[in-house]
Amino acid sequence: MIALKDIHFRYKKNKPLFENLNLTLEPCFIYGLLGKNGAGKSSLLKHISGLLYPDSGQCTVFGFDAPARKPAMLEDIYMIPEEFNLPAISLSNYVKTNGVFYSKFSFNQLQAYLAEFELDENAKLSTLSYGQKKKFLIAFGLATNARLLILDEPTNGLDIPSKSQFRKIMAASLDEEKIIIVSTHQVRDLENLIDNVVVLEKGHIVFNRNMGEISEKLAFEYNLAGVPAEEILYAEDMHGRKAGIVKNIAGHDARVDLELLFNGIVKNAAGINEHFANYKYEY
């Protein structure tokens, strides 16, 4: 489990980024971390992986204090940042020199992932495109069998077939011990992949719900004509019509439109959260 308690953090000479931030992430889920530019997504991921230290508060990962960066904790964390620079060596040599640090590293799994992503393990990393390097890092990260996988903008640079391969591989790799955090602007890439939506806005967690809960309580309409105003939680113009988020009165599971949901939360987080709070379960 990952627990951030009362985190306060500011970059030097800047105004505070996190004030009293609290977040708990449980195993067996894929979390989609959404937020606008500068909302603090990357900083939050860096706190979880021990790359940034909070000014106050506590960040624990599987019981370890994250800033201590103990090898036992780091063996269970693999982070793929948005921007990276890999050494000019072959994939196989990279694996030989770095895989040894992860006690659960599986060469067989790696080969299977590389085959899935159509990557040659004898190729030199310097000859690969950005998207191919990203696919290699995803394959390597999964093969470490770390319990926490952090992916910052993982689908940036991936072509369309690779994006669906990525979704397929990520969904298949999840087990009851793993936590996967995917931070992205490209919310459509996460559809049918994530279990929980966490939205960060100006350093605060403004929304943290399970997809099942969301689809049960919210409905996403692409034409709001005829929908009573009191049922509309958020509306926006879409191709000359009004689209938006409405209360799911019927309670039937609705398909979640992550882009609409994100826009709605950014504009009306209080209203949407209030709807969840007021929701009465019917047994």
Next chain:
Amino acid sequence: MNTELNFKRLGFFLKRQLYLNFSSMWIAIGAILGLLLIISALFAYFNDNPDIVLNLRNLYLVVYMLGGYIFTSKVFDEMHAPQKSYMFLTLPVSAAEKLLAAWFITSPVYVVVAGLVMVLLSFISASLAGNVEAFPYLFDETFFNCVGVYMVTQAVFFLGATTFRSNNFLKTVLALIVVALLIAAYTGLLGYILFGNSGMRFEEGKANEFEKTAEFVTNTVIPFLFWFVFAPFLLLVSYFKLKERQV
């Protein structure tokens, strides 16, 4: 594999660091060796001075120490590169192991490799100068004293490598100059406050006591601090710098 210092993991990390920097290290060694060979050949061929081999040895010692300081300053480059630092810092290796591996490469390994290069260069230059019998005398007390001084003083550049994010070598040199100026200003001011501009005066029979104290400080305390305390202290500070390092 879960303790702060695990020798198996340290070995893996050493191997990783040597492997990742292998090509640039060989390029640097090759370039310096080539340059020194050319200089040695020219000096040995065109100079009749019988001390030329010894003078060349002194040049090698200067290059050896400067090269070591620059190499040490660059040992944590991966940690300071914005797009590589995450990988270095999240690698399951403790700060103590990262410190030990970096020190091992820049101190004992460098001393041995650069020492072998110097033996080779000295032999070639002695042969070119037609003075092969001078070769064994090149590795005298001065040579080994220089090696010892390097192993102590490189800790300063090691601390600079953990502290500064770019231009580590130049910033460390600048920091050394600033510290030297501050110490000179402090001692000068202290001397002026204690003795004014009238010179030192001691009471009858006390001068000998002061002389002995000064002798003890300069002959025993300062050498002890330099040879046994200075480098471990700087390495300890470097350890904390590594531990506290954020992206």
